[in-house]
Amino acid sequence: MTKGYLIDMDGVIYRGSTMIPGAVEFIQQLQRTGTPFLFLTNNSERSPKDLVAKFSHYGLKVSWKNFYTAAHCTADFLVRQQPTSSAFVIGEGGLIVALQEAGIAFDSIKPDFVVVGEGRVLSFELMEKAMRLLAKGSRLVATNPDTWCPTDAGPRPGTGALVALLESATNTKAYCLGKPNPFMFVMARKRLGLRTDETVMIGDTMETDIRGAVELGIPAYLVLTGSTKREDVARYPYQPSGILNSIADLLNLEESVLAHAAVAA
DSSP: OOOEEEEOOBTTTEETTEEOTTHHHHHHHHHHHTOOEEEEESOOSSOHHHHHHHHHHTTOOOOGGGEEEHHHHHHHHHHHHOTTOEEEEESOHHHHHHHHHTTOEEOSSSOSEEEEOSSSOOOHHHHHHHHHHHHTTOEEEESOOOSEEOOTTOOEEOHHHHHHHHHHHHTOOOEEOSTTOHHHHHHHHHHHTOOGGGEEEEESOIIIIIHHHHHHTOOEEEETTSSOOGGGGGGSSSOOSEEESOGGGGTTOOHHHHHHHHHHO
8 A cells, every 4th residue: 555655757747847737726735635655756957955945936835855966966975985985076966965964075186986976067178087086997977877867958967978078088897876776765655754655656767766666566546647648668578567648646535546557557
């Protein structure tokens, strides 16, 4: 029986700067019923408090505790690998804040890790520096594997595209956190304090949201308001637990809605 939700943001809650109909009402319903939920995003650019401010402009009041980003996932991973680790970071505020809060030191001389995240701070000088650090033994980590990000003006290169430059130049393979890495789903589920069978993932992308949940055994429901069309689903070897037209289909939070979606899939 469903007791909590992991919810992707872009394509599920909003598209660009426009809220998807029913999304605000669904989150407000979760808040009224005390149902635990986390927004799960591969974007490491913004901190949870930045995202709280963004949502408030949409008329949705949530806590910073309702967000688990790829930046958090990366920080959690680094701390578990090496509690006193250091990092050279190519990324923006959200990633910087998450690493700082985890106690990870910033080092541009001999860091344990080179960490690449979302943002527009990239320069050839930074890439040269990262390349030389990797040659000296630093390990390469990416906050997520996404090669592009949607914006109102159109797509822009994502973390996966940026880190590919370093992989090619150094013959080094990055370890990618974020979705679909099961580590992100495990850590998010633990934050909710729920078992796997009590948790449901709601996402719009087969390659990240659905795949990661399926690999961990978490029920995963695909919404058609994002990047995946219904006719695309059949070509994947893994399948969602069900397909929903949008998150608005969950407004009544009835188990029959999920059961019907599973049959329709």
